[in-house]
Amino acid sequence: MNIIVCDSYDELSESAAKIVAKQVNEKADCVLGLATGSTPVGMYNVLAKKNKAGEVDFSRVRSVNLDEYYPISPDNPQSYHYFMKENLFSKINIDMANTHILDGMCKDAEAECERFERLIESLGGVDLQILGIGQNGHIGFNEPDSSLNSHTHLTKLTENTISANSRFFDDISEVPTMALTMGIGTILAARKIILLANGAAKRNAVSELLDNSITTESPASMLKVHKNVILICDRDAYPGGANV
Numbered sequence: 223m224n225i226i227v228c229d230s231y232d233e234l235s236e237s238a239a240k241i242v243a244k245q246v247n248e249k250a251d252c253v254l255g256l257a258t259g260s261t262p263v264g265m266y267n268v269l270a271k272k273n274k275a276g277e278v279d280f281s282r283v284r285s286v287n288l289d290e291y292y293p294i295s296p297d298n299p300q301s302y303h304y305f306m307k308e309n310l311f312s313k314i315n316i317d318m319a320n321t322h323i324l325d326g327m328c329k330d331a332e333a334e335c336e337r338f339e340r341l342i343e344s345l346g347g348v349d350l351q352i353l354g355i356g357q358n359g360h361i362g363f364n365e366p367d368s369s370l371n372s373h374t375h376l377t378k379l380t381e382n383t384i385s386a387n388s389r390f391f392d393d394i395s396e397v398p399t400m401a402l403t404m405g406i407g408t409i410l411a412a413r414k415i416i417l418l419a420n421g422a423a424k425r426n427a428v429s430e431l432l433d434n435s436i437t438t439e440s441p442a443s444m445l446k447v448h449k450n451v452i453l454i455c456d457r458d459a460y461p462g463g464a465n466v
């Protein structure tokens with residue numbers, strides 16, 4: 223795993239955006255795997271600036287998102303549909319018809335997950351997957367468990383995740399308890415992965431990612447079997463901390 227330790231969140235965002243822009247400039251119709259949450263917001267802002275400055279063109283890019291709450295309407299400001307429009311899609315020249323997010327309103331979750339797997343296949347697979355990491359080591363909404371699901375699936379969120387994500391809601395009781403998420407196998411099938419981690423709250427999760435074990439109790443540790451992963455973190459999230 224390649225590791226980039228940054229001095230600040232701004233530097234992390236610039237560093238990640240540079241890798242995404244390079245990918246798009248090398249392959250104009252590449253497939254980007256996108257994440258939500260607070261960590262990639264800075265990177266999305268930098269990408270929007272680069273797009274406006276003519277440094278990167280998203281007009282032929284295809285995208286698939288990691289996950290979506292369930293059930294949730296795309297108009298709900300807490301939905302990941304809404305998040306992506308607000309934080310990226312409305313700010314760049316991507317064709318909305320080329321953006322794909324799991325349907326949080328679907329009646330048949332199993333069929334929706336199967337559709338998403340087939341969709342990724344039909345796009346030719348993900349060229350570059352962007353990931354954040356949960357305080358509990360989750361990637362996408364693959365929560366720590368005794369076993370992990372390889373494919374896109376419906377999952378129950380842990381108390382830890384519900385509590386961490388409650389900061390986006392008026393009340394913790396409003397946080398959905400279920401989500402649709404790409405599975406670990408879906409994520410590992412991406413040709414390249416960048417994992418972003420910012421702040422001291424992520425240090426334990428990053429530490430587990432970097433130690434020698436691979437365990438379903440730390441879903442991010444599964445990334446160790448992938449040949450092309452870059453961890454981009456700030457000093458607070460990096461276990462070596464200030465001494466790096």
Ligand code: F6R
Pocket residue numbers: 256257258259260261262288289353354355356357360361362363
């Ligand atoms: C979001 C996602 C989650 C987040 C993780 C970190 O699409 O899949 O795994 O990446 O919960 O979230 P933040 O960045 O808000 O700390």
